[in-house]
Amino acid sequence: MNEIIESVKNLSIGFNSQKGKQISILRNVSTNIKKGETVGIVGESGSGKSTLALAMMGYIKQGLFPLKGECLFKSEDLLKMSSRQLEKIRGRKIAMIPQNAGQALTPNLKIGYQIDEALRLHTDLKKTERDKKISELLNKVRLPSPETMAFRYPHELSGGQQQRVAVAMALAGKPDLLLLDEPTTGLDVTTQAHVLELLRFIAKDTGTSMIYVSHDLGAIAQVSDRIVVMYAGEIVLEGPARKILKEPIHPYTYGLLKSIPKLSLDGLPSSMPGSQPQPGSINEGCSFYDRCNLATDHCKKNSPDLEHIKELDTNVRCFNHKELINQNNNLQTSITKKSNNSEAIEVLKLKDVSISYAKQKFFDQLFDKISDQNPTVKDINIDIKKGETIALVGESGSGKSTILKSIAGLLKTKDGQIKFENDRILSSDLKMRNPNDLRAIQLIFQNPDESLNPNHTVEQILSQPLKLYFNLSGEELKKNIIELLKKVRLGKFYMSRYPRQLSGGEKQRVAVARAFAAKPDIILCDEVTSALDVSVQAAVLNLLQQLKEDLGTTYVFVSHDLAVVRAISDRVAVLYQGRLCEIGPSQNVYKFPSHPYTEVLLGAVLEPDPDIKPKLVAEDVVEEKPPEKGCSFQGRCPRKIGNICNSEVPPWQIGENGNAIRCHINIEELASLQQ
Amino acid sequence: MLLLILKRIGLGLITLFIVSLITFVGVEVLPGDACTTYLEREAYGAALDACIKRLGLDVPAYERYLDWASNVIRGDFGYSLSGEMPINEVLGPRVKNSLVLASVSILIGIPLAIVLGIITALWRDKLPDIMISTITIFSMTIPEFISATLLILIVAIWLGWLPGIVIIPSDATFYELLSNIILPVVAISMIMTAHMARMVRSSVIQVMASDYVQMAILKGVPYWKMVFRHVLPNALLPAINVVALTIAWLLGGVVVTEVVFNYPGLGRLVIESISNRDLPVVQALAIILASIYVGINLIADLMTLMLNPRLKSLQIRK
Known part of the structure; x- marks a missing residue:
C-alpha cells in the first residue's frame, strides 16, 4: 500500500514570453502518488493543475516546456523518454480519462473500435477475446445494452454515456494509474453523482491509483484519500482529504471552502477579494499575498516554503498557518443573511406559457402559429413579485434558459401570455415591444467573454445602454458610467480597458453594470456564475444581492447549481423536461423537498464534505423529449405509482410549507415517505 | 435518406x-x-x-x-448562328477538351494538394512547411494570366520544350493531346493546388489541436496510426466541398487559361460566342455550366452526408 508509483520532483514547466522572458506556470512542484490511493488535485482555472496532471503522463502541451525537475514513474523519468517509449506507458501503465468525453472521442470512429484500439495496443488478446472484453468493459461501466453500444458513434450517446465510454477505454489497458481531468465537469448533477460513484467503485474494485483533477471541491471530497491544493502554479496545501476539508490551515483553502455555497445553509457565502495572479506576475513574496487577510510585511518580501506539519500529516506553504489551526469551527457559519425585500405587487406573470422549437410549417407560417402537440416548454405559470429573486433550476434540457429567452423576447411563445406590470401583455416578438419595456427587462449572460464586445472599451460598453435609453452624452454620460462602475466595485480607471485586460470576475462585473445601466425592473440572469471560479463566484453573488437590496430590482435567476440557487434565491421553481415540478420559498423547497424530482436532484448534489454522501435514488437516464402525456417525470421517478402517472398530468397540490408540487401522490404522504 | x-x-x-x-x-x-x-x-x-x-x-x-x-x-439546344450548325455539334468537341483538361488537372492537382496540405500541417512551422507554404502562397497570389504567360515565355519560347499554344487536330491521339496540355495543366494546377493545400493544412492543424487527438496520444496510439485513423478522416471531410467547387470551376472552363493558351475548351467558347453575339450558344452554355455546378455540388453534399456519421444518423433519425 505504501509503494510509490509516481513521484514528481521539483517540477517547473513554463513558456517563453514574447519578450523572451521565461515564465513558469508550474513552480517547483513535488508530490508522490502511492499505490491504490486517490489523490485529488484541486485549484482554480490557471492554477496549473491540468498541466501537472498531463506532465504526469509525460505530455507537455505545445508551447510549453519543462524548465527543471522530473516526473518519475516507477523510477523512470517520463519527461526524458522518447515517444516510442511513452507509447508503451500511455494507456497501458497510466491512462487518462478526459474532461469532455464528447470531444475526446474521435467522431468518425465507432465506440467499439476506439476501445478495441486500446486493447490491440496494450494487450495480446485475439480478435474474439477482444470482442468479449469490449462488452465486458462496457458492462463494467454500466452502459445499457453493451452488445449494441459498441456499434454506435460517440455523438449518438448522451454526455454521461460518453464519459462512461471514456472510462471503459481507460480501463482497457489495465493501467496502474488513472488520471482523471475534470471527468464530471459539464455533466448534469445526477449524472455526475452516478459517474463519481462508478469511479469510486472502480478504484476499490481494481486497486488502481487515481489522480483526480478538479476545480470542484464537492467532487474531490467524494473520491479523494489525499488532496493537493494548487494556487498560481504552486502546491499550497497537501494532506489527507478529511484534514484539508475540515481543518484547512492555508488561508487560500480556508477562504475557498468558505466561499462555496452550501445546500444546508440559507444565505450568501463570504467572498474572497481579488483574483489569482497571472503567470509571470509574481516576482517576490507569497503568491497569495494580495488576497490574504493574514498577510504581514514578511509575506510580501519572502516566499514561504512547503512546511510539513507532523500532527496534521499536512504540508502547508504559509508563514502564518498557526493562526488558522483551531480556527476552523467557524468554517460553516460565516454566512451573510440575505434580506427578502419583495413586495406584494406582481411585476411579471407567466400565464400558461408554452414554447416550441419545432420548425414552423408553411401554412403555420402564414397564420403565424406553431402546431406542436408536445412543445419543449409547457404550461408554465409563475407570478413574479417585485423585488424578489426567483430561481429556475433543473438539469440540461429542463427548459430553464428557454423560458428566460422567452421573457426577454428572444424566443416566441407558442401559447400563453407574459404579462408585465398591471397585467399588460408583452408581445412575444421583440420587435413589437416598446422601448420602455425593452429597457425594463435586461439580461446577464453566462459567459462574459462572449457577451462583451472585445473591440469596445468598458466605457463604450457601458455607454451604449445609457445613450440608447436615456439619450445621455458628454459629461453626464461619463458621470453615469463612473457611478455604474462604482456600483459594481470597479474603479474609474477601468473605463479605458478592453475586456481582454480584465479577469473573469471583473468582466462579469462589467456585464452586471451594463444590465443595471438601463435601470431595469427585472434582470434575467442566465447561469451568471457558471463560468467563474468559486472564489470569484461568491463575490459576484454578493454583489448581485447588494445591488438588489439597494435598487429593488427583481431577478429571474437560472442556474444548474443548486447550492448557488439556494444562496441567492427567495423562491425557487424546479423544472423537468420543460414542465414545472415544484415551486415554493427556497428555504422550504430545500429543507422539505416534496416532489420526487426535487428529492432526486437535491440528493445528487456533491458537498465539499467527505461525510455527506450523495443519495442516488433514480437512474440517470437521459430523456430526449418530454413524454407525450402524463407526468413529465414518469420515466425516472423512483416513486411512480402506476398507470395514472403515464396517462394523466398530475394536479397541483399545495403543502403546509407553501411548496406547490405537481404529483399524483398526496403531498403529506410524500413527506412521510422521505423521512 | x-x-x-x-x-x-x-x-x-x-x-x-x-x-x-x-x-x-x-x-x-x-x-x-x-x-x-x-x-x-x-x-x-x-x-x-x-x-x-x-x-x-x-x-x-x-x-x-x-x-x-x-x-x-430533350438535349437539343438549337442552332448556332455563327457556325450555322447544331449547337450540339459545336459543343461536343469543346466539352471533350474541357473534360480532358479538367480531369488531368484534377488527377494531378487534388492528390498533390492533399499531400502538400498534410505535410505542411504535420511539420508546421518547420522547414518543409516554410518551404511549401512560401511556394503555395506565391503561386496563389500571381494571377493566372501572368503565370500562364510566364510559363509560355520560359518553357515554350526560351527553352522550346513544349508548344506555346495548343493546336489540337480533331483526330489527335491521347498522347498528342497530353503533350499539348502540359502547360495549361501546370498553369491551372498552380493556383488550384495552392488554394486547396492551404485549406487542407488549416483543417489538419485544427483537428490536430482537438481534444480527441490529444486523447489518442495519451491512449498510446503511435503517431502515424493516429494521423491516419484519427486525424485525416476528420480533417478531409470539410475539404470535399472545396474539391467539388474546384472541379466545377475546372469543368466550366478555365476562361483565362484557355484564352492564353488558345485551348479550345468550354471557357473559350463562352468568350467566343459572346464576342460573336451568338446568343443561342450563350444560352446553351449558361444552362450547361449551371448544371455542372448544381450536379457536382449535389454529389459533394451527398458524399459529405455519407462519410460523416454525425450527419448520417441525424438524417436517418428524422
Whole structure:
C-alpha cells in the first residue's frame, strides 16, 4: 500500500514570453502518488493543475516546456523518454480519462473500435477475446445494452454515456494509474453523482491509483484519500482529504471552502477579494499575498516554503498557518443573511406559457402559429413579485434558459401570455415591444467573454445602454458610467480597458453594470456564475444581492447549481423536461423537498464534505423529449405509482410549507415517505 | 435518406429552371433580338427575315421559351448562328477538351494538394512547411494570366520544350493531346493546388489541436496510426466541398487559361460566342455550366452526408 508509483520532483514547466522572458506556470512542484490511493488535485482555472496532471503522463502541451525537475514513474523519468517509449506507458501503465468525453472521442470512429484500439495496443488478446472484453468493459461501466453500444458513434450517446465510454477505454489497458481531468465537469448533477460513484467503485474494485483533477471541491471530497491544493502554479496545501476539508490551515483553502455555497445553509457565502495572479506576475513574496487577510510585511518580501506539519500529516506553504489551526469551527457559519425585500405587487406573470422549437410549417407560417402537440416548454405559470429573486433550476434540457429567452423576447411563445406590470401583455416578438419595456427587462449572460464586445472599451460598453435609453452624452454620460462602475466595485480607471485586460470576475462585473445601466425592473440572469471560479463566484453573488437590496430590482435567476440557487434565491421553481415540478420559498423547497424530482436532484448534489454522501435514488437516464402525456417525470421517478402517472398530468397540490408540487401522490404522504 | 436525395435533386432542378429563365429573359430584354445583334449592319431585308424565321423569333416570347426549354430537356439546344450548325455539334468537341483538361488537372492537382496540405500541417512551422507554404502562397497570389504567360515565355519560347499554344487536330491521339496540355495543366494546377493545400493544412492543424487527438496520444496510439485513423478522416471531410467547387470551376472552363493558351475548351467558347453575339450558344452554355455546378455540388453534399456519421444518423433519425 505504501509503494510509490509516481513521484514528481521539483517540477517547473513554463513558456517563453514574447519578450523572451521565461515564465513558469508550474513552480517547483513535488508530490508522490502511492499505490491504490486517490489523490485529488484541486485549484482554480490557471492554477496549473491540468498541466501537472498531463506532465504526469509525460505530455507537455505545445508551447510549453519543462524548465527543471522530473516526473518519475516507477523510477523512470517520463519527461526524458522518447515517444516510442511513452507509447508503451500511455494507456497501458497510466491512462487518462478526459474532461469532455464528447470531444475526446474521435467522431468518425465507432465506440467499439476506439476501445478495441486500446486493447490491440496494450494487450495480446485475439480478435474474439477482444470482442468479449469490449462488452465486458462496457458492462463494467454500466452502459445499457453493451452488445449494441459498441456499434454506435460517440455523438449518438448522451454526455454521461460518453464519459462512461471514456472510462471503459481507460480501463482497457489495465493501467496502474488513472488520471482523471475534470471527468464530471459539464455533466448534469445526477449524472455526475452516478459517474463519481462508478469511479469510486472502480478504484476499490481494481486497486488502481487515481489522480483526480478538479476545480470542484464537492467532487474531490467524494473520491479523494489525499488532496493537493494548487494556487498560481504552486502546491499550497497537501494532506489527507478529511484534514484539508475540515481543518484547512492555508488561508487560500480556508477562504475557498468558505466561499462555496452550501445546500444546508440559507444565505450568501463570504467572498474572497481579488483574483489569482497571472503567470509571470509574481516576482517576490507569497503568491497569495494580495488576497490574504493574514498577510504581514514578511509575506510580501519572502516566499514561504512547503512546511510539513507532523500532527496534521499536512504540508502547508504559509508563514502564518498557526493562526488558522483551531480556527476552523467557524468554517460553516460565516454566512451573510440575505434580506427578502419583495413586495406584494406582481411585476411579471407567466400565464400558461408554452414554447416550441419545432420548425414552423408553411401554412403555420402564414397564420403565424406553431402546431406542436408536445412543445419543449409547457404550461408554465409563475407570478413574479417585485423585488424578489426567483430561481429556475433543473438539469440540461429542463427548459430553464428557454423560458428566460422567452421573457426577454428572444424566443416566441407558442401559447400563453407574459404579462408585465398591471397585467399588460408583452408581445412575444421583440420587435413589437416598446422601448420602455425593452429597457425594463435586461439580461446577464453566462459567459462574459462572449457577451462583451472585445473591440469596445468598458466605457463604450457601458455607454451604449445609457445613450440608447436615456439619450445621455458628454459629461453626464461619463458621470453615469463612473457611478455604474462604482456600483459594481470597479474603479474609474477601468473605463479605458478592453475586456481582454480584465479577469473573469471583473468582466462579469462589467456585464452586471451594463444590465443595471438601463435601470431595469427585472434582470434575467442566465447561469451568471457558471463560468467563474468559486472564489470569484461568491463575490459576484454578493454583489448581485447588494445591488438588489439597494435598487429593488427583481431577478429571474437560472442556474444548474443548486447550492448557488439556494444562496441567492427567495423562491425557487424546479423544472423537468420543460414542465414545472415544484415551486415554493427556497428555504422550504430545500429543507422539505416534496416532489420526487426535487428529492432526486437535491440528493445528487456533491458537498465539499467527505461525510455527506450523495443519495442516488433514480437512474440517470437521459430523456430526449418530454413524454407525450402524463407526468413529465414518469420515466425516472423512483416513486411512480402506476398507470395514472403515464396517462394523466398530475394536479397541483399545495403543502403546509407553501411548496406547490405537481404529483399524483398526496403531498403529506410524500413527506412521510422521505423521512 | 432517399427522401433527402430526392429533395436535393428537386432543389437542383428548381435552380436550373431559374437559371434558364434568367438567361432567357436576359437575352430577351437586350436591345434588339438575336438576329439584329448577330447580323449587325446587315440586319435588314431578306437576310433579317430569313434569320427571324429560322430562329422562330416571330412567335411570342413565352412560347419560344417553352419551345426552347422542351428542346433543351430533350438535349437539343438549337442552332448556332455563327457556325450555322447544331449547337450540339459545336459543343461536343469543346466539352471533350474541357473534360480532358479538367480531369488531368484534377488527377494531378487534388492528390498533390492533399499531400502538400498534410505535410505542411504535420511539420508546421518547420522547414518543409516554410518551404511549401512560401511556394503555395506565391503561386496563389500571381494571377493566372501572368503565370500562364510566364510559363509560355520560359518553357515554350526560351527553352522550346513544349508548344506555346495548343493546336489540337480533331483526330489527335491521347498522347498528342497530353503533350499539348502540359502547360495549361501546370498553369491551372498552380493556383488550384495552392488554394486547396492551404485549406487542407488549416483543417489538419485544427483537428490536430482537438481534444480527441490529444486523447489518442495519451491512449498510446503511435503517431502515424493516429494521423491516419484519427486525424485525416476528420480533417478531409470539410475539404470535399472545396474539391467539388474546384472541379466545377475546372469543368466550366478555365476562361483565362484557355484564352492564353488558345485551348479550345468550354471557357473559350463562352468568350467566343459572346464576342460573336451568338446568343443561342450563350444560352446553351449558361444552362450547361449551371448544371455542372448544381450536379457536382449535389454529389459533394451527398458524399459529405455519407462519410460523416454525425450527419448520417441525424438524417436517418428524422
